[in-house]
Amino acid sequence: MTPFAALLERLLFTPGRLAKIALLRDYFAHTPDPDRGYALAAIAGDLSFVAAKPAMIREITMARVDATLFEWSYDYVGDLAETVALIWPDTAPGVAPRLSEVVDALHDTSKAALPARIAGWLDLCDPSERIALLKLITGGLRVGASARLAKIALGEMAGLPADDIEEVWHGLLPPYLPLFDWLEGRAPKPDAAGAPVFRPTMLAHPLEEADAASIDWDAFRAEWKWDGIRVQLVATSGGKRLYTRTAEDISHAFPEILAAMHFLGVLDGELLVLRDGQVAPFADLQQRLNRKSPTAKMLAEFPAAVRLYDILFDGDEDLRALPFDARRQRLEAWYAQENPERMDLSPLIDFAGPEDLAQLRLGARAASIEGLMLKRGDAPYLAGRPKGPWWKWKRDPLSIDAVLMYAQRGHGRRSSIYSDYTFGLWRDDGVLVPVGKAYSGITDQELNFLDSWVRNHTTSRFGPVREVEKALVLEIIFDAAQLSTRHKSGVALRFPRISRIRTDKPAAEADRLSSLMARVVRSGIAKGETLVEAPAAAN
Amino acid sequence: MVVPHPETWLRVLPQGLYCEPGGFFIDPLRAVDRAVITHGHSDHARAGHQAVLATPDTLAIMRARMGAERAGESQQPLAYGEPLDIRGVQVTLRPAGHVLGSAQIVMEWRGSRAVVSGDYKRQDDPTCAPFEPVECDVFVTEATFGFPVFRHPPPAHEIAKLLKSLALFPERTHVIGAYSLGKSQRVIALLREAGWDGPIYIHGALTSLCALYEERGVRLGDLRAATAAKKEVLKGAIVVAPPAACADRWGRRLNDPVIARASGWMRVRQRAKMAGVELPMIISDHADWDDLLRSIAEAQAPEVWVTHGSEEALIHALSLRQIRGRALRLVGYEGEEPGEEAPDERASAPPEPGDHLPPVAEGAA
Ligand SMILES: [Zn+2]
Ligand SMILES: [Zn+2]
Numbered sequence: 070m071t072p073f074a075a076l077l078e079r080l081l082f083t084p085g086r087l088a089k090i091a092l093l094r095d096y097f098a099h100t101p102d103p104d105r106g107y108a109l110a111a112i113a114g115d116l117s118f119v120a121a122k123p124a125m126i127r128e129i130t131m132a133r134v135d136a137t138l139f140e141w142s143y144d145y146v147g148d149l150a151e152t153v154a155l156i157w158p159d160t161a162p163g164v165a166p167r168l169s170e171v172v173d174a175l176h177d178t179s180k181a182a183l184p185a186r187i188a189g190w191l192d193l194c195d196p197s198e199r200i201a202l203l204k205l206i207t208g209g210l211r212v213g214a215s216a217r218l219a220k221i222a223l224g225e226m227a228g229l230p231a232d233d234i235e236e237v238w239h240g241l242l243p244p245y246l247p248l249f250d251w252l253e254g255r256a257p258k259p260d261a262a263g264a265p266v267f268r269p270t271m272l273a274h275p276l277e278e279a280d281a282a283s284i285d286w287d288a289f290r291a292e293w294k295w296d297g298i299r300v301q302l303v304a305t306s307g308g309k310r311l312y313t314r315t316a317e318d319i320s321h322a323f324p325e326i327l328a329a330m331h332f333l334g335v336l337d338g339e340l341l342v343l344r345d346g347q348v349a350p351f352a353d354l355q356q357r358l359n360r361k362s363p364t365a366k367m368l369a370e371f372p373a374a375v376r377l378y379d380i381l382f383d384g385d386e387d388l389r390a391l392p393f394d395a396r397r398q399r400l401e402a403w404y405a406q407e408n409p410e411r412m413d414l415s416p417l418i419d420f421a422g423p424e425d426l427a428q429l430r431l432g433a434r435a436a437s438i439e440g441l442m443l444k445r446g447d448a449p450y451l452a453g454r455p456k457g458p459w460w461k462w463k464r465d466p467l468s469i470d471a472v473l474m475y476a477q478r479g480h481g482r483r484s485s486i487y488s489d490y491t492f493g494l495w496r497d498d499g500v501l502v503p504v505g506k507a508y509s510g511i512t513d514q515e516l517n518f519l520d521s522w523v524r525n526h527t528t529s530r531f532g533p534v535r536e537v538e539k540a541l542v543l544e545i546i547f548d549a550a551q552l553s554t555r556h557k558s559g560v561a562l563r564f565p566r567i568s569r570i571r572t573d574k575p576a577a578e579a580d581r582l583s584s585l586m587a588r589v590v591r592s593g594i595a596k597g598e599t600l601v602e603a604p605a606a607a608n
Numbered sequence: 609m610v611v612p613h614p615e616t617w618l619r620v621l622p623q624g625l626y627c628e629p630g631g632f633f634i635d636p637l638r639a640v641d642r643a644v645i646t647h648g649h650s651d652h653a654r655a656g657h658q659a660v661l662a663t664p665d666t667l668a669i670m671r672a673r674m675g676a677e678r679a680g681e682s683q684q685p686l687a688y689g690e691p692l693d694i695r696g697v698q699v700t701l702r703p704a705g706h707v708l709g710s711a712q713i714v715m716e717w718r719g720s721r722a723v724v725s726g727d728y729k730r731q732d733d734p735t736c737a738p739f740e741p742v743e744c745d746v747f748v749t750e751a752t753f754g755f756p757v758f759r760h761p762p763p764a765h766e767i768a769k770l771l772k773s774l775a776l777f778p779e780r781t782h783v784i785g786a787y788s789l790g791k792s793q794r795v796i797a798l799l800r801e802a803g804w805d806g807p808i809y810i811h812g813a814l815t816s817l818c819a820l821y822e823e824r825g826v827r828l829g830d831l832r833a834a835t836a837a838k839k840e841v842l843k844g845a846i847v848v849a850p851p852a853a854c855a856d857r858w859g860r861r862l863n864d865p866v867i868a869r870a871s872g873w874m875r876v877r878q879r880a881k882m883a884g885v886e887l888p889m890i891i892s893d894h895a896d897w898d899d900l901l902r903s904i905a906e907a908q909a910p911e912v913w914v915t916h917g918s919e920e921a922l923i924h925a926l927s928l929r930q931i932r933g934r935a936l937r938l939v940g941y942e943g944e945e946p947g948e949e950a951p952d953e954r955a956s957a958p959p960e961p962g963d964h965l966p967p968v969a970e971g972a973a
Contacts, residue, residue, distance in 0.1 A: 079773075081877065082886050085864075088777065095776055134756070135928060141921050142757045146876055155757035155875065159898075195761065196875075485856055485884075 070165040070194060072100050073108050074201035080213035089214050093222035104168040106244025109223075111205060113216035115243055118175040120208035121183060123149055129188045133158055150209060153191075154199035163193040165202075169244065175206060217315050227252035232269035232452055235316040239307075240264040263307040267316040268335055268381050268389075269452030270301065273442060273459035280460065281423065290393065290446050291418040291426060294439040294461055295376055296351050296549070296563070297341035298358070302375065304330045305385070311340075321362050323373050329410040334403070337379035339415065341437070342371045348437030350551040352561055377404065378415040378442075381450060389450040393458075396450065430464050439548060440464040466546035466564075467588060469494065469580045470571060473541040474503055476523040477534045487523040487535065488516060490567070492543055494558070494582040501539055502582060504558045510546070510566030518570065542571035542579050550589045558582060560589055614722040614746040614911075618715075620936050625724065625748070625915070629717055630697035632661070634724050637940040643680070644699065646726025647710035648673065648789055651942045655679065661686055663701055665709025665824055669789065672820050688737065704728040705739035706893050707790030708821060714742050723907060724748040724915075729892065730899040731763060734797040735790070735826045741906035749904065750941070751917030752894040753872050756925075760872055760896040766889040767795075767802045773866055773887055774844065781842045781862040782887070785851035785869040788813045790893050792848050793821045795870050796828045798891070799846065809834035809842060811849035811858070839863055851883075872896065901925065916941040 076096045083089050093112075097105050110116045130139060130153045139156060146152040166174075171190065178186050187206065191199055204210040217231065220238070224231040229252070240261035241248050250256035274280075299314040309330045311320045320327055323340070342349040342357065349371070357363060357371050380400040381389050388396050397417070404414055418441070420426045430441050440463035448458030471492035479488035489508050493501040511519070526538040546568045553561035560582075619626045624636040632642040639656035646652055646662075648669030653662075660667070660680030664687065670679035686692055688711065691700045696718075701711035706727040713724040723744040730739055753760075774782055786792040792814050799808065807830040810818060818831055834847045835858075843863050853859060854867050869885040872892025880888040895903060900922060904912055911932045914922055916939075923933030 075769075079887075082880065082888060084886065091776060135925070137924055138756050138921055141924075142755055145755055146757055147878060151877060152757060155759065159759070196759070200877075485860060 070168055070171065070190075070198045070202055072096060073104065073111075073168045074165075074194075074198040076108070077201050077204075077210075077212060078197050083213065086218070089218055090222045090225065093214060093219050094225050097219075097223055098226050102246055102249055103244035106246065106249065107168050107172045109219055109245060110243035111210055112212045112214060112219045116172065116205075118172070118206075119180075121187060121206045123207055125184055126150070126153055126187070126203060126207060129184050129191075130157065132188075150203035150207060151200055154196045154203055157191050157196075157199055159195075160192055165194040165198045166190050171202065171205070172243075215317075217317060220316075223248075223252060230269070230453070232267075232316070233258075235267040235269065237261045237266070238316075239266045239310075263305055265303040265305045265308040265310040267301060267303065267310070267312045270299065270314045270337070271379075271450050271452065271459060272314070272454040273444075273461040274454060274456050276443065276460040276462040281462075284423075284443075284460075286423050286426075288445050288447065289443045289460075290397070291420055291429075292378055292415050292442040292444065293418065294442045294463065295339040295341060295348070295415065296437050296439045297339040297348070297354055297376070300338060300340040300375060301381075302326070302330060302334075302336045302338065304333050304335075306333070319358075322357060322360060324363070325368060326373055326375060326411060329412065332403075332407050332409060333382075333384045334380065335382035336375075336377050336400075337381060338375040338377035338412070341374055341376055343374035343411075344372065350437075350549075350553075350561075351563060352551060352553060372411075374411045374413070376415045377412055379450065392447045392449060393444050394446040426462075430462055438464075463548075466548055466568075467550065468544055468546045468568060469504075469585055470542050470574060470578070471504065471545050472501055472539050472576045472579045473519075473523075473537055473543055474501060474539065475534055475536050476519070479508070486516060487520045490519070490543065492545060493539075494580050494585055495577075496582050502558045504556070504560060504582065504585065505545070505547070505562040505565045507543075507545060507565045507567050510568055511570070515567075515570055540576050542574040542576055543567050544569040544571055550585055552589055560585060611719040611745075612717070614720055617717055617720070618722055618746070620938065624938060624940075625936070627694075627697060627715055627717075630694040630699065630715065632694060634713055635726065635941070637938070644713055645670070646704065646713060646724065647707055649707070649727065651940060652726065653679075658682065659684065661692075661699070663688065663709040663711050666711065667709075668820060668824065669707075669709060669817070672816055673789070702740045702742055703737035705730060705733060705736060708736045708793070708824065708826065710736060712740075712742065714744070720745050722746040722748065723909075725750070725903070727752070727894055728903070729895045730903065731760060731892075733794055733893070734801060735793045735821060739903070741903060743906075743908045745909055746911045746913060747904055747907035747909040748913045748915060748936075749900060749922075750894065751900060751914045751919045751922045753892065753896050754900065754914070754918035754920075754922040756897045756921065758872060758875055758896050759898055760875070760890055760892050763794075763798050763891045764802060766870070766891050767798045770799075770846075770868055770887060770889060771802060771804065773868075774846070777866060778844045779863065781845055781847055781865045783847045783849055783854050783859060783862060783865045783867055784889065785854040785867065785871075785885070786848055786891075787871075787893075788850050789817050791870055791891070792850075793818060793826060793828060794893065795848060795889075795891065796831070797826065800827070800829050804846065805829060807832045807845070809837055809845055809847040811835070811847070811853050813850050813853070814848060901929075904931065905929075 079092050080089055134156050142156050143152045190202055194202060220234045221231040223234055237259045240259060247259040251258050301312045303310045309327050310318055311323055311326055312318055342353040353371050357373060380396055380403055383399060383403055388399055443460040445458040471494055473490055474493045475491040476487035477489040479486055491503050491506050493503040496502055523535055523537055527535045528538055529536045545565050547562040547565040549563040551561050617628050619628055623633055623638050623640050625634045632644050633640045634644050635646055635652040636643050641658045643657040644661045645666055648666050653670050655674045655678040658681045661684045664685040667683050667685055686701050688701050688703055691698050698716045700714040702714055704710040704712045704726050706729055715722050721744040723742050727750050728739050784795055786795045796808055809832050811834055818828055822828055851869055866886050868887035868889050870889045870891040872894055874880045874888030874890045912926055913934045913936050915936050919935040926933040
């Protein structure tokens with residue numbers, strides 16, 4: 070329990086991703102089997118046993134602690150496990166049980182014997198170990214790290230990409246001894262035959278001007294870059310899964326997609342909310358992504374679909390070594406035969422040359438499109454982000470000049486700096502209304518400038534938020550503007566970020582809300598409908 | 609002769625706790641003619657008294673912090689254990705183990721003995737003399753950590769956490785937020801005990817007090833000015849600074865710092881989170897719950913007065929032990945970090961939605 074408790078405590082207070090990975094890596098490298106495997110299972114949410122009830126924990130505590138003192142303490146601390154952990158009398162100094170000992174015992178301790186068993190452990194633990202133990206056995210463990218982060222740490226430990234671990238992951242069970250044996254070179258790679266494992270995704274580089282100049286355009290195919298999330302559909306004899314491109318299993322959040330997977334194979338595509346063939350704004354998909362398991366109402370209101378653009382496996386035939394053109398043919402043939410519900414094909418775009426494409430990209434202002442994807446016709450499907458075969462060519466962002474209204478301190482390393490900015494636009498009646506929040510886009514120097522500007526122009530404070538004089542103009546760039554009933558202004562910006570601080574511009578000359586509303590794209594694009602507006606109309 | 613109960617000769621006045629026959633106040637909250645001072649923290653040792661009696665170390669600390677002229681018109685040093693008669697009241701100072709020079713005030717009048725312990729702790733502290741229990745009729749105690757959830761681990765355990773973090777993140781500057789009088793020097797001395805003999809970088813606010821500790825015989829080793837040091841030099845270094853400085857611009861200059869904080873409040877995770885601390889170190893110069901009860905038991909007093917802190921839980925616990933407890937509710941003493949929090953909105957910031965905000969112990973900010 071001791072190293073596991075120390076890890077949990079440190080992760081809880083560590084904001085940085087790299088620091089979390091270092092902590093996990095240190096833990097996995099220095100903790101013996103099978104404890105580290107159970108810790109990995111706890112992080113991945115793969116530990117299962119009958120959870121102890123909070124009422125029982127309270128009861129065994131009350132046998133040792135005055136009830137009044139307990140209630141006052143609980144009131145003060147605000148968390149049951151933590152209160153019990155802190156107030157539990159230090160009676161029998163000893164060595165805390167190992168994590169594996171706890172997990173094993175929870176499997177084979179009878180319900181009647183459980184309270185005495187837990188009390189015995191609590192006696193042997195220090196407060197930090199008690200918190201870990203109590204959170205674990207009551208099922209309330211929140212680890213400040215994802216399964217993905219743990220796999221990255223394991224990969225670093227073994228000198229392997231985390232995706233290699235994903236490939237074998239779903240065939241394994243806690244405490245994952247074959248995994249650790251493989252990572253430490255004692256055994257071959259575990260065989261994930263038949264399991265619906267994630268396959269490492271192929272990613273694109275952003276196309277910069279220099280790249281565009283040297284590209285062999287004839288070798289490339291073009292697709293729209295859809296504004297949803299990249300997913301991988303996996304259906305094997307061992308089961309069905311829907312993964313994000315970081316291997317997160319989101320099957321439970323999208324049961325309608327799972328239900329439509331009657332085939333065997335692995336496909337790559339974009340998850341979207343699609344209504345009557347029209348792509349809904351990203352905010353709609355966000356509603357679904359926020360829910361672990363959707364209600365019937367949400368399923369009806371925000372119907373999900375997948376727009377397919379690649380095939381990795383047809384049945385158990387691995388197609389990844391085939392060139393893109395051949396895979397595309399296989400995809401089309403596969404689609405014609407299977408014709409799965411809630412799925413369609415992302416069309417290839419005809420183009421004559423780079424000018425043609427540039428024009429298409431400039432005009433691509435539909436809310437559902439982020440730009441273009443360029444894929445080499447002769448390139449195999451490669452894991453990771455190889456430079457050259459795939460490019461993403463995002464359309465230029467839109468921009469507005471907005472007025473800084475509020476600032477809030479950031480989190481973690483930025484917790485002492487006003488780094489979150491709410492900005493607004495003028496309504497026609499002269500009222501400034503907030504339209505969005507931006508956290509990024511500026512240099513450290515600009516950040517310092519804004520931080521002291523905020524401190525020197527504060528008009529009032531609400532906790533961590535400062536309201537400022539309506540005097541500073543920020544140039545905000547964003548990818549799209551979408552109608553939103555959840556925003557006071559009626560409009561939501563996609564990916565707003567600060568591009569410049571316009572100290573040169575008087576606040577009164579900032580943009581009006583009406584000019585932003587004019588750029589709102591009111592609906593998605595229907596299948597087959599033209600996706601292009603004249604560039605002039607877009608800006 | 610009937611022995612007078614201390615409540616007949618010790619009174620709570622607006623200026624603070626007053627020994628009537630002796631004609632002096634203990635740690636008065638405003639300027640008075642005669643003051644006996646337990647220790648140098650600013651909420652106990654205030655400026656502008658006429659006559660001040662305290663240990664030589666406490667007087668030195670007062671002069672260093674407020675200037676000789678404001679540290680009392682006349683200053684009378686009294687060593688630990690030497691009895692002094694003040695108008696028939698015998699006054700003796702006994703170590704309180706809180707910070708350098710900290711003392712309990714033992715007063716005897718007509719066969720009745722009261723002990724005002726000031727702020728105190730029972731854990732080992734290489735920078736000051738250990739607490740000496742004194743039997744008495746009334747024991748006057750603080751209750752900064754007067755909740756049973758506050759149990760301080762051995763400080764060496766907390767120092768080990770920091771050293772482990774340094775080994776894991778050798779590029780990052782580790783900044784320990786610690787109150788400038790007492791805590792800082794204790795943390796430095798604990799690091800030395802743990803074998804860290806490299807330089808320790810200190811914030812400017814600590815310079816004169818660390819020098820004073822050194823002068824008075826507390827070895828702190830190689831200390832260097834953090835503000836003058838180059839960012840590059842501070843990679844993997846230990847910096848000690850007042851908590852407010854860590855969170856503010858000063859701390860931002862450092863190299864991807866690990867913000868640590870040495871405080872008893874770090875025991876409760878939500879409080880540590882709210883303080884924006886990455887490495888909480890539960891190190892306190894105040895007695896924890898168990899040590900409050902232990903000290904009270906050792907004083908063998910049938911009656912206990914609580915000056916400040918969370919007295920409600922403590923008085924309840926005393927009632928379970930058939931000890932009479934009384935809250936003096938002296939307003940003006942602070943908890944662990946007197947006057948240290950920046951006048952920032954941090955303390956008044958509302959919790960994020962969904963966060964549970966524990967009630968703040970009186971005077972704990
Ligand atoms: Zn003090
Ligand atoms: Zn105090």
